[in-house]
Structure formats: C-alpha cells, structure tokens
Amino acid sequence: MSWSQAVERTVTGLGYELVDIERVVGGLLRVSIDRIPGHAYPTGEHEFVTVEDCEAVTRQLQHVLEVDNVDYARLEVSSPGLDRPLKTLESYARFVGQQVQITLKLPFQGRKKYEGLLANAEEGDGWQIIFHDGKVDQVLDFAFEEVREARLVPVLDFKGRRGKTGQAADAAESDKTTDGGQEQ
Template sequence: MSWSQAVEKTVTGLGYELVDVERSAGGLLRVYIDRVPGKTYPTGGQEFVTVEDCEAVTRQLQYVLEVENVDYARLEVSSPGLDRPLKTAEHYVRFAGQQVQITLKLPFQGRKKYEGLLQAADAGEGWQLVFHDGKVDQVLDFSLDEVREARLVPVLDFKGRRNKAAPAAEPSTPGDAGEETTDGGQEE
C-alpha cells in the first residue's frame, strides 16, 4: 500500500473526509480533514473540525505510517479552513449555493479568476458561477476539468456573536451611532 493510500484509508476509516494531502521536500506531511455532514462525532455535534479530531487522526496516522514504514519528518493534521478547497464533484454538490472563488486553467474573456455564487447548471451537467461584473449579474458556465483551483469564500459574521439574551444597545438619538450596512455606507 502506498503512503497516500494508507493516509486515505486511515482518515476515512476514522469517519472523516480526506480533503487534501501535501508532502514537501523537507519531510513535512500535511493532511487536511473535514467532518462528514450528518455524522455524529465523539467530540460533539459541532459542524467544524476540532483540535480533538486532529489529535485523534494524528495518533492513528503516526501508528499506521510507522507500520507502513513511511518516511516523513513531521506530520500535521488540520482542518481545511474557512477557505477550504473544492477538489471533487461531491465538494461542489455539498457547497452549491455558497460563494466560491475559482481559477480557470485557461482565460475566459481575458481573465482566469472569478468569484460568485456556485450553482448546478440548468441543464444538469456542469456548474455555473453567478457573479456581478460591476454593471449586471453574469453567469459563467464551466465544467470541473476547466478549473485549476476552487475555494470557498470565507464568511465572517461577528454580529452573530452577540449575547442573544440581551438586546443590542440602541443609540440614544437616531443617527448617533449609525450602523454599517453591507455595502460599506452608513445607515441613516
């Protein structure tokens, strides 16, 4: 069994998804894992990979890689991050409806990078990216073999971290402390 097969078999055997593996010339073996949607994990019902998940996979991989006599200097196991890559057709299906950034292998209309909403193509074959070109919404149809790289666009929502029990403080007079809107302007 090759080292990559050993890694994949171990990660999936523990109930995680193997997102990616990197091996550097300096002996670093980096493994990216994710939780499988709908599966229950011993570390809780969280949606995201925890430190405990990474520790469990690391311990098992160290054992398996030693048994398989795989040469490496350092092993790192981590989550794919908020800007996780989309590598397989299953990833595209799972993250349809979310903002993604794609880089095409060949330029289309003079550019390779596009960012927009990922959707399945209307005809049922391939994918679409709905994006705004500064004037109107555009639709880019593409197939997976045309994509060099695709990643989720991180969505950071700090407003959701407020204490739900206590309502947010209201400004004493209208316009005192205008809140930012999504377009960067001030609410009035």
C-alpha cells in the same frame, strides 16, 4: 499500497473527509480533514473540525505510517480552514449555494479568476458561477476539468460578538430618528 492511499483509507475509515494531502520539502506530511455532515463523532456535535478530531486522526495516522514504513519528519493534521479548497465533485455538490472563488486553467474572455455563487448547471453535469460584473449579474458555465483551483470564500460574521454595547448603540441610533427616518 502507496502512502497517500494509506492516509486516505485511515482518514475515511475514521469517518472524516480527506480534503487535501501534501508532502512538503523537509519531510512535512500535511493532511487536511473535514467533518461529514450528518455523521456522529465521539468528540461531540460541532459543525467544524475540532482539535480533538485532529488529535484522533494524528494518533491513528502515526500508527499506520509507522507500520507502512512511510518516511516523514513531521505530521500535521488540520481543518481545511475558512477558505476550504474544493477538490472533488462531491465537495462541489456539498457547497452548492455557497460563495466560491475559481481559477480556470485557460482564460475566458480575458480572465481566469471568478468569484460568485456556486450552482449546478441548468443542463448537463457541469457547474455555474453566478457573479456580478459591476453592472449586472452574469452566469458562467464550466466543467470540473476546466478548473485549476476552487475555494470557498470566507464569510466572517462578527455581529454575534457585539454583545450589549453594540445593541445599546443600535438602540441609541434608532431613538435619533422619527417614523419617517429623518433625524431630529
């Protein structure tokens, strides 16, 4: 069994998804994991990977890699981040309806990069990305094999952090207008 198979077996055996694995110059072994929706974890019910998840996987991988005599200098286990790569058909299916950025292997109509909403193709086993070209919405059908790289587009929502000062500013702004929306 190869070192990558040992890592995959260990990560999936602990109930996590192996998102990415790479061996970097200098002996760094980098492993990205994600939680599987609907799976119960001993570290609690969180939507995202926690530090405790990474620690648990790290401890188990250190034992497995030592037993398998895998040569590495450092092990780094982390979440895939907000711009999570989509590397499997299962991850495409999981994130249908989300904003993604894809880079095609070969250009289509002069471009390789597209950003938009990921959808299942209307016909067949392929995929679609629905994007706005500056004038109208466009749909690009593509096959998994045609993609060099695909990632989620990070969605940051800071409204939850505004607190009372932001709410007070909103209330003051709404007091300035009349029913017709004209400022007094």
